[in-house]
C-alpha cells in the first residue's frame with residue numbers, strides 16, 4: 001500500500017512538472033520568469049530555542065506559484081533548477097530576498113533585531129558562485145549585519161570540493177554568518193570534515209526526529225548526534241517537531257533548537273513577523 005501510494009505521488013509530481021514543460025517556453029524559462037516576475041517567494045519557518053520556547057531564527061523556504069495557479073514544492077523544482085544551472089540565480093535571489101525581509105522586519109518593530117534568517121544553498125552554488133562576495137555586497141546594500149544570516153549547506157557541498165568549501169566557509173565566518181549543516185546524517189560524507197570545518201549548527205534530519213519516540217533506533221541516532229555536536233562545541237536543531245512531547249524530550253536530551261509544525265508551518269513574511277512579535281513578547 002505504501003509503495004503504491006508513493007508511486008502515485010511521484011506520478012502527480014511528474015505530471016505537474018510536465019504540464020509546465022509542455023507550455024511554450026519549457027520549464028527552465030518558466031523558472032527564470034518566476035524569479036523575475038515575483039512568482040517565486042520565500043516563506044519563513046520559525047526555529048525556537050527548546051529551553052525557552054522563544055524564536056531565535058527563521059528558515060527561508062522557496063515557494064513557486066505558477067501562472068496556472070499551481071503551488072510547486074521545492075522538492076519538485078530545486079532538482080530542475082540544479083540541472084539547468086538556474087540554481088545559481090535562484091540562490092542569489094534568495095540571499096537578496098532574505099536580506100530585504102530582515103530590513104523590512106527591522107523597520108516594523110524591534111522584535112527582529114537579534115533574529116537570524118537561514119538561506120538554503122545548493123552545493124552547485126558554492127562551486128560556481130562567489131558566495132562570500134555576494135553575501136557581503138547584499139548585506140551592506142541592505143544595511144544588515146553578517147550575524148543576521150545563517151547559511152544552510154548539505155554534505156554534498158563538502159563532498160564536491162572539500163578544499164574550496166573550507167575556504168568559502170572560513171570567508172563566510174569572517175563576515176559573521178552562522179553555518180548550519182542541513183539534513184545531517186543523510187549524506188555520504190566522511191565525518192572527519194566535522195573537525196576541520198567551521199560548522200556552528202548540526203540540523204538533525206526529520207527522518208530521525210519524527211517518530212523517534214516510538215523507535216529506539218532513532219532515539220539512539222539522535223542521542224549520538226547530540227553528543228557528537230556537544231563534544232565538538234556545535235549547537236543542534238531538530239527538524240520536523242510536530243508534537244509537544246517530542247519538543248520536551250529533545251529539550252531534555254540537550255538539543256539546542258527545534259523547528260516544525262508544532263511551532264508553525266513556513267509563513268509569508270508579514271505573518272512570520274507577527275508570529276515573532278506574539279511568541280517573543
Ligand code: C2E
Nearest residue numbers: 061062073074075078094120121122240241242259260261
Ligand atoms: P530542508 O532545508 O531540510 O527544509 C525543511 C523542510 O521540512 C521544508 O520543506 C519544511 O517545510 C519541512 N518541514 C518543516 N517542519 C516540518 C514538520 O514538522 N513536518 C513535516 N512533515 N515537514 C516539515 P520544503 O519547504 O518543502 O523544502 C524541502 C527542501 O527543499 C528543503 O529541505 C531544502 O533542501 C530545499 N529548499 C527549500 N527552499 C530552498 C531554497 O531556497 N534553495 C535551495 N537550494 N533549496 C531549498
Ligand code: MG
Nearest residue numbers: 059120152182
Ligand atoms: Mg534547510
Ligand code: MG
Nearest residue numbers: 182183203239
Ligand atoms: Mg533541513
Ligand code: MG
Nearest residue numbers: 183205206239
Ligand atoms: Mg530536511
